[in-house]
Amino acid sequence: MSSGAAVFKTVLRTLQFIYRNRRATVIWSVPPQAKIAILDATSAQFITPLCGAEKFEVIHVHGERLYLTLGILWSAFKWSIKTGQPQAGYAIALLERIRPIMAITFIDNARLFYVVSQHHKGSRFLAIQNAARHDTAHLPPALAQEIHIPEFACFGEFEKDLYTRIGASVGRFYPIGSLRDAYYREQFGPRNTNIEYDICIVGEASPGWDKLEYPGIEDAIGNIAKHAEMFGRKFNKRVCLASKRPALAAKERELQWYGKYIGDGVEVIGQVRNEYTTYGLIDRSHVTVAFISTALHEGLGRGKRSLFCNFTGLRKWDFPVDGIWCLTDPSYEAFEERMLKLFEMSDSEFQALSFDAAKYTLNYDRNLPTHRFLQKLIVDAVSEEKR
DSSP: OHHHHHHHHHHHHHHHHHEEEEEEEEEEEEOOSSSEEEEEETTGGGEEEEETOEEEEEOOSSSSEEEEOOOHHHHHHHHHHSSSSSSHHHHHEEEEHOOOOOOEOOOOHHHHHHHHHHHOOEEEEEEOOOOHHHHTTOOOOOHHHEEEEEEEESSSSSHHHHHTTOEEEEEEEEEEEHHHHHHHHHHHGGHHHHOOEEEEOOOOTTTTTTHTTTTTHHHHHHHHHHHHHHHHHTTTEEEEEEEOOSSHHHOOOOOOHHTOOOOTTEEOOOOTTSHHHHHHHHEEEEEEEESOOHHHHHHHHOEEEEEEEESOOOOOSSSOOSSSSEEEOSSSHHHHHHHHHHHHHHHHHHHHHHHHHHHHOOOOOOSSOOHHHHHHHHHHHHHHOOO
């Protein structure tokens, strides 16, 4: 692409960026300086507790708030031309004025973070993993090599092996477990010790995936719930389905999608925002089943009997480590056989078998939980700069 065409394309993207932000609250001044910047307000509530008493500034890039001055506009335009991304150009223009010691995101797979962390100098950049990275594992080489993460707080050693294998640029790995899982363990874990359900199905409704991925993948996911419901009826087990979304409209769409796979023998439990509903249901169930759910990855890390069912026929969706916690045979007969084995086990027997796999994929340390590690990392970074 010629330089003229590239500039024209960037101008068009800039106009789109302005249009998307047309309802933003405009602040006609520069943002205040702060030692910590949170890049992207999405899920920023998980980062703010890590900042302690330090002042932080949230960079909004999705139309919530816009800082505008002539200097910001000029700087944002220059960086937009250089990066080809107006969103990144605007974020860099704000970072130049906030002058943080550390810029942090909880959206670790965002191209915005890759671009901004590559071009802005003078700050440390930390990405905190928020979900199992099946999407990253499937990236074509050209996109994988666009990944740029100076410091990466990831779930476990698996991510270190994965990102190294695909040629991503990661400066330093911190394999310290899941931040959300650590919050849950501290705040809600102790109250979720009594078993209420025999089987928990983690909701992964996938309307439209037959068109996005390939015909048949929706059935591959839906049949997990279908098998669990059938097993529950046959063996008189109490089954629940942990709905994925808290919004009522989203829950209705989810129920509609699951309607063709499960009958009325499954209790559907809606999400309560900030209550870690799915985590609690996993902990209050004997066995939990899912496709590629991050919550089930975290449940395995807590030692809960788990079954990852990949009925797609594609190995790329397999759990990273094979074992009794994985099933690829899509037949009900194979599902029943595996579930009976899991029910025959105690949690301690399952934990002995899965210990290495759980630690590899979710390296949680009881002596230094994920959120405590990150608090110390951030505070030390700020304190060191002050000295």
